[in-house]
Amino acid sequence: MKKINRSVLSISFQDKNLCTRCGTCIGVCPTNALDVDDDLFPAIDPDACIQCGLCKRTCPGGEVNYQELTETTFGHRHTAETFDGHVQKTFVGYCNEPLIHKRASGGGVVTGLLWHMLKNKQIDGCIVTRMNPKKPWQGEVFVARTYKQLLSSQQSKYVIIPVNSVLQEIRKLPGSYALVALPCQVHGYRKIQKEKPKLAKKIKMVIGLFCATSLEPYVTTELLQSKNIDRNDIKNFEYRGGTWPGQIRAVEKHGACRPLHYANFKDGAINYLTYLYSPPRCQTCLDGSAEFADISVADAWTRDAIGDYKFKAQSRLLVRTDRGVQLVNSAVETGDIVATDVTGDPFYQTHHLHARKKGVTAKIRINRLAHQGVPVPRYDRTIHKATPGQKRLERLETGLMKLARHRSFRYTLITFLTSRLGIPFVKLRQRKKRRKYR
Numbered sequence: 327m328k329k330i331n332r333s334v335l336s337i338s339f340q341d342k343n344l345c346t347r348c349g350t351c352i353g354v355c356p357t358n359a360l361d362v363d364d365d366l367f368p369a370i371d372p373d374a375c376i377q378c379g380l381c382k383r384t385c386p387g388g389e390v391n392y393q394e395l396t397e398t399t400f401g402h403r404h405t406a407e408t409f410d411g412h413v414q415k416t417f418v419g420y421c422n423e424p425l426i427h428k429r430a431s432g433g434g435v436v437t438g439l440l441w442h443m444l445k446n447k448q449i450d451g452c453i454v455t456r457m458n459p460k461k462p463w464q465g466e467v468f469v470a471r472t473y474k475q476l477l478s479s480q481q482s483k484y485v486i487i488p489v490n491s492v493l494q495e496i497r498k499l500p501g502s503y504a505l506v507a508l509p510c511q512v513h514g515y516r517k518i519q520k521e522k523p524k525l526a527k528k529i530k531m532v533i534g535l536f537c538a539t540s541l542e543p544y545v546t547t548e549l550l551q552s553k554n555i556d557r558n559d560i561k562n563f564e565y566r567g568g569t570w571p572g573q574i575r576a577v578e579k580h581g582a583c584r585p586l587h588y589a590n591f592k593d594g595a596i597n598y599l600t601y602l603y604s605p606p607r608c609q610t611c612l613d614g615s616a617e618f619a620d621i622s623v624a625d626a627w628t629r630d631a632i633g634d635y636k637f638k639a640q641s642r643l644l645v646r647t648d649r650g651v652q653l654v655n656s657a658v659e660t661g662d663i664v665a666t667d668v669t670g671d672p673f674y675q676t677h678h679l680h681a682r683k684k685g686v687t688a689k690i691r692i693n694r695l696a697h698q699g700v701p702v703p704r705y706d707r708t709i710h711k712a713t714p715g716q717k718r719l720e721r722l723e724t725g726l727m728k729l730a731r732h733r734s735f736r737y738t739l740i741t742f743l744t745s746r747l748g749i750p751f752v753k754l755r756q757r758k759k760r761r762k763y764r
Contacts, residue, residue, distance in 0.1 A: 328372045335375075336360075336385035338367050341701050343606040344387045347540075349467070349488025350514030351381035354522060358494060366486050366543055384521050386513035387607060389704040392617075398516045399618045400647065405707075409681040411617030415645040416674050417654065418626045418637045419665030431481045431566040432625040433640040435663060436533055439621070439653060440504055441476055442662040449530055450501030454479035455487050457564075462577075463546040463557045467492045469503070481572070484565050484596075486540045486605065490514050497525055504531040508540065509613035516618050531653060534616020536624035538680055539600050539608040548733075549586050549595075550576060552741040566591050570639040571625070587744040589752040592627075597755070598743050601723065602730040609727060610692050610702050614684035620650035624680075628673050637666075642674060686712070690720040 338345035351368050352360040359374035360381065368381075392405040396412070406412045421427045421438025430437065440452045451469040456479045458466045465487040470476045489511045496503060505515060512534050519526035550557050553576075561579045566572025568583070572591040576584045587595040616622040622644040626637040643665070645651050657663035668674045690712045692702045712720075730736040742748060 328375070330370065330372050330375055331377060334377050334379045334382055335370070336368060336381040337387035338385075339370070340388075342367055344701060344703060346387045346510035346514075346607050346611075347486050347488050347605070348386060348508075348511040348514045349491030350384050350386065350493075350511070350518065352488060352491040353493025353496075353514075354380055354384050354490075354518055354525070355494070356380065362488055362491065366488055380521060384514060384517040386510050386517060387703065390513055390612070391706050393706055394520070395513060395516050395618045398519050406617065407708075409685045410615050410644055411622075412646050413644045414647070414651055415643075415654070415667065416669045416671075417643040417645065417665040418640050418668050418674070419643060419658075419663050420640045422661055422664050425477070426480070427639075429477060429480045430639070431572055432570070434480065435641040435643060436506060436535075436623050437476055437480055438663050439531075439533065439657055440470070440506070441473060442657040442660065443504055443531065443653070444471070444476070445473075446656075448502075449504050451499075451503045452476060452479070453489065453492055453496070453503055453505045453507075453529075455483050455489065455506075457483065457562055459561075461557075462560050462562050463550065464543065469495065469499075481564060481566050482535075484541045484599075485543050485545060490518075493518070493525065496528055499528075502528055502530045504533065505529050506533045506535065507616070507619070508535055508537045509616045509618075510607075510611065512616050512618050513613070531621075531649065532619045534619025534622040536615055536622060536680060537608075537611075538614060538683055539604040539611075541599055541603040542605055545599060545603040548737055548740065549574065549744070552737070552744060553584065553586055555584060565596075588746060588749050593752050593755055595740070595744050598740060601726050602736040602740055604727050604730075607703075609724070610688055610695070612684050612688055612692075612705060612707060614680035615644065617646075620647045621645050621654065626674075642668075686716055687720045687723060690717055691724055694720070 332339040336351035345367055347366045357374045357376055359371045360368045363369040393403045396405050397403045400412055419435050420433030421435055423438060426434040426437045443449045451471045454470050455465055455467050458464045465483045465485045467487055467489045470479055489507050512532060546563055547557055555576055559578055560576045562577040564575050567575045574586045574595050578584060624642045626640045626642045628636050630636050645654050658665050689709045693709045695702050
């Protein structure tokens with residue numbers, strides 16, 4: 327077996343805690359020497375590796391240079407210091423195609439934009455994700471080329487999926503594509519754009535998804551186990567199934583839906599999952615709004631003065647580039663998308679929860695870990711001085727996430743919180759929200 331100099335490889339081969347598991351290194355490898363292991367980290371075939379260093383240069387795990395990503399995406403090096411990043415237009419909207427809207431997590435606007443491009447032959451396929459039809463407790467990336475395939479990609483998955491690994495397939499295919507990706511996956515694609523422009527040109531549109539954290543892939547099986555559901559007895563797993571805002575549930579092979587907690591998605595289990603199943607690298611990520619996509623999409627959670635949602639079952643679109651603006655305008659003009667321009671509304675300029683987690687807490691964590699000598703990603707962003715209260719909150723959250731690396735702790739806790747015994751916590755959270763609007 328050939329000996330490999332691991333210093334020329336992507337960051338996972340030096341420190342897995344810095345690996346985003348975005349799949350960029352796998353997708354870009356010229357000899358297909360990389361693949362995913364059981365935990366979705368890259369695995370190497372030493373005999374196939376030519377040690378070209380391309381996987382290292384395109385890896386977004388160990389370093390995120392905002393100036394370089396800004397130049398690649400926007401053509402200048404003036405980085406945006408706000409959480410939302412560079413934005414030309416902000417909209418709230420939904421897909422006007424009834425079936426897409428009905429099946430969506432938050433209005434179906436991403437699927438609507440993809441279908442608009444696909445049916446008008448602007449692209450040949452869409453890089454999207456779904457729960458694996460053969461192993462529905464696992465997520466997978468695939469290329470959707472038809473309306474039916476696009477429908478199967480709907481709803482949020484939340485688990486880690488190495489999306490950019492599909493570029494290994496795209497390299498060999500003709501045509502052009504749209505990419506739907508999380509922030510770290512967008513970072514990887516933009517690095518590819520600089521290193522392999524011919525491959526990058528096949529991607530005509532990048533739609534980014536807001537992200538607080540991905541979830542470890544074993545979250546699905548542990549949720550099923552907590553309810554004594556055999557994973558081989560399900561045909562689908564939905565993180566936001568049913569009526570908006572959705573509910574985490576298993577769809578059994580005979581058609582029955584089994585809810586896995588006693589609340590909707592917004593008020594229930596997802597609030598615990600983000601602490602109990604957050605990967606180490608997600609905890610040191612600063613980009614929660616997919617700053618380097620053409621269009622970034624998030625749920626429109628904004629409420630009115632009395633606490634009601636202003637735009638139920640709709641999404642917020644941050645349109646960043648000229649081609650992003652052209653796509654949204656075209657989809658609105660043809661009636662495929664219904665959108666309200668909220669560019670001047672300050673309530674839609676910052677997603678407060680993500681802004682705190684990524685823009686404040688993650689920076690504190692990075693700074694503290696670096697001072698302790700723990701390897702952290704390198705950023706060219708300023709880490710501002712934190713208040714004592716912010717530091718205490720960061721340590722509390724980090725302590726919980728550290729404990730959650732132990733299966734016995736997280737499994738016991740999530741089993742309790744998703745049972746009837748956890749209902750008081752849901753009601754307490756709902757009561758706290760209502761109190762804000764009195």
